[in-house]
Amino acid sequence: MTALTNLGVKDIRDGVAGGEFTAREVAEAFNAAVAEAASLNAFIVTTPDHALAAAEAVDAKRARGEDLGTMGGVPIGMKDLFATKGVQTTAASHILEGFNPQYESTVSQNLWDAGAGMLGKLNLDQFAMGSSNETSYFGNVNSPWRKAGSNAAMSPGGSSGGSSSAVAAHIAPAATGTDTGGSIRQPAAFTGICGIKPTYGRCSRWGVVAFASSLDQAGPMARTVEDCAIMLEAMAGFDPKDATSLKMDVPAWETGLSADLKGKRIGIPREYRMDGTDEAILKSWEQGKEWLRDAGAEIVDVSLPHTKYALPAYYIVAPAEASSNLARYDGVRYGLRDLPDGAGLQNMYAATRAEGFGDEVKRRILIGTYVLSAGFYDAYYNQAQKVRTLVSRDFAEAFDQCDAILAPTTPTASFPLGSLNDDPLTMYLNDVFAVPASLAGLPAMSVPATVNADGLPLGLQIVGKPFDEQGVLNAGLAIQRRANFTAKPEKWW
Amino acid sequence: MSVDKATVAKIASLARIKMGDDELERMVPELNNILEWVEHLGEVDVSGVEPMTAVIENHLRLREDVVDADPKTAGGRREDVLANAPAAEHGFFGVPKVIE
Numbered sequence: 383m384t385a386l387t388n389l390g391v392k393d394i395r396d397g398v399a400g401g402e403f404t405a406r407e408v409a410e411a412f413n414a415a416v417a418e419a420a421s422l423n424a425f426i427v428t429t430p431d432h433a434l435a436a437a438e439a440v441d442a443k444r445a446r447g448e449d450l451g452t453m454g455g456v457p458i459g460m461k462d463l464f465a466t467k468g469v470q471t472t473a474a475s476h477i478l479e480g481f482n483p484q485y486e487s488t489v490s491q492n493l494w495d496a497g498a499g500m501l502g503k504l505n506l507d508q509f510a511m512g513s514s515n516e517t518s519y520f521g522n523v524n525s526p527w528r529k530a531g532s533n534a535a536m537s538p539g540g541s542s543g544g545s546s547s548a549v550a551a552h553i554a555p556a557a558t559g560t561d562t563g564g565s566i567r568q569p570a571a572f573t574g575i576c577g578i579k580p581t582y583g584r585c586s587r588w589g590v591v592a593f594a595s596s597l598d599q600a601g602p603m604a605r606t607v608e609d610c611a612i613m614l615e616a617m618a619g620f621d622p623k624d625a626t627s628l629k630m631d632v633p634a635w636e637t638g639l640s641a642d643l644k645g646k647r648i649g650i651p652r653e654y655r656m657d658g659t660d661e662a663i664l665k666s667w668e669q670g671k672e673w674l675r676d677a678g679a680e681i682v683d684v685s686l687p688h689t690k691y692a693l694p695a696y697y698i699v700a701p702a703e704a705s706s707n708l709a710r711y712d713g714v715r716y717g718l719r720d721l722p723d724g725a726g727l728q729n730m731y732a733a734t735r736a737e738g739f740g741d742e743v744k745r746r747i748l749i750g751t752y753v754l755s756a757g758f759y760d761a762y763y764n765q766a767q768k769v770r771t772l773v774s775r776d777f778a779e780a781f782d783q784c785d786a787i788l789a790p791t792t793p794t795a796s797f798p799l800g801s802l803n804d805d806p807l808t809m810y811l812n813d814v815f816a817v818p819a820s821l822a823g824l825p826a827m828s829v830p831a832t833v834n835a836d837g838l839p840l841g842l843q844i845v846g847k848p849f850d851e852q853g854v855l856n857a858g859l860a861i862q863r864r865a866n867f868t869a870k871p872e873k874w875w
Numbered sequence: 876m877s878v879d880k881a882t883v884a885k886i887a888s889l890a891r892i893k894m895g896d897d898e899l900e901r902m903v904p905e906l907n908n909i910l911e912w913v914e915h916l917g918e919v920d921v922s923g924v925e926p927m928t929a930v931i932e933n934h935l936r937l938r939e940d941v942v943d944a945d946p947k948t949a950g951g952r953r954e955d956v957l958a959n960a961p962a963a964e965h966g967f968f969g970v971p972k973v974i975e
Binding site: 480481482483484485581582583596597622623625626628629688690691694695697698705709712713714715716717718719721725726727728729730731732733735736739744745747748749751752755758761762764765766767768769770771772774805806807821822823848 | 894930
């Protein structure tokens with residue numbers, strides 16, 4: 383029998399249901415793998431008891447002949463941006479260190495209701511702000527991948543870098559992620575796994591630490607397209623507690639999977655062919671077109687003329703929303719309080735926030751505060767929201783000519799930790815291909831395509847029409863079957 | 876438009892983040908690089924374009940006019956609300972004295 387930790391969501395669920403192994407055995411195997419992998423720094427806290435309790439509940443249900451749920455017996459990693467009752471939730475920040483939620487986020491509750499258990503809370507970029515997992519208060523996350531012939535620590539991407547690292551290292555079969563401007567897709571691409579951000583509103587934001595509310599969406603990260611379909615189905619659903627939750631039924635994405643793309647048209651946006659994109663990435667994009675053609679799709683050229691303005695628009699809209707959302711961290715209601723001797727209320731706020739936020743978070747709060755301030759609101763924020771309308775319109779027009787769009791996920795493969803820290807702007811460019819779909823609220827997925835000359839994974843991105851996660855997953859499945867991506871990081875941890 | 880140290884100090888004060896001289900000086904070029912870059916947006920012709928207000932068509936719902944309809948967002952949970960407060964006193968959030 384293969385090691386249990388090599389199994390994904392579907393195989394674990396089906397194996398537990400079929401009695402090949404117990405949920406408890408699975409939880410024990412992953413708890414042990416997590417304990418061994420401390421050098422990845424993928425988890426902020428581990429919760430082996432949670433995983434075991436959920437597994438025992440599933441095993442007991444099976445003994446009674448009850449339904450085990452669509453994720454029955456699957457232990458997962460939970461990004462530490464989701465509030466989990468009684469388990470520290472930090473958003474990888476000092477200001478929330480020790481915060482112990484009295485309630486469970488809707489998405490995590492949905493997963494527990496589907497029979498999943500929790501291995502622990504996964505590290506991330508602080509408040510999900512970053513593309514390399516170097517802004518966490520709890521230290522960098524290491525990718526399990528290394529360049530061939532090098533021992534340099536590589537970035538797992540960000541902000542869901544603990545999630546990508548854990549899934550790629552097989553210390554979790556799957557993990558939750560959140561995507562505001564690429565935070566599921568870019569780390570998935572960097573680590574050779576799959577990740578999907580659904581249409582804005584599919585997954586409830588209730589209980590998810592807010593970064594930029596008009597962009598934040600939760601989604602699954604796993605090693606196969608099928609596993610993503612199963613887990614997204616469990617996570618999604620209407621929630622009256624989130625004002626922007628979509629009041630729509632959750633489609634049966636898993637049973638709807640089909641890699642036959644006959645009659646489908648896949649658009650190739652010409653503006654995504656940008657200077658500075660790695661040759662190996664462009665080659666993988668060409669390969670992706672061939673794979674989709676082989677699956678029966680017709681490849682068509684499309685244009686998204688405002689692509690180059692998407693990233694700057696994002697870096698106004700997202701910090702603006704963040705500056706407002708993060709105003710709640712004031713040292714009064716929860717989290718850190720820094721009260722210098724003799725300080726009044728205002729000085730307590732300022733001291734607490736100075737102590738509790740990291741540099742990148744402060745940078746974004748300042749940018750957001752500036753672009754929303756009197757006299758600059760129209761020039762920056764309103765202009766960016768108008769450009770956002772145009773970016774969204776570009777997609778709507780492109781979708782008159784195609785059913786989904788194929789593009790690279792990132793302009794480069796993973797990079798060594800510490801190598802892009804000199805200039806925030808170069809870090810931001812990592813998300814140049816990911817951000818447009820976020821601004822338009824569209825479903826988008828990254829699937830592994832191949833490895834580059836250094837042996838590092840490269841991902842391909844599929845962007846779909848609103849509500850068409852199925853089309854995205856199907857194109858992803860067509861790529862997965864042809865890419866036959868079997869590369870694995872060599873174990874060093 | 877670019878910012879100088881005094882402007883950054885003003886923004887930091889609006890954002891309630893205490894910053895020393897060194898930090899302010901470090902922030903000035905970083906913020907200016909970002910602002911210079913986002914100013915490319917000014918090139919875009921947005922005449923007749925409405926700013927985006929909702930990314931996916933959705934209408935705001937009214938919840939049912941029922942007291943404590945959802946126990947998770949209902950009242951009567953003072954202990955839970957105060958559980959993580961750095962200083963909870965007599966069933967309230969405690970703060971430094973604000974009346975001189």
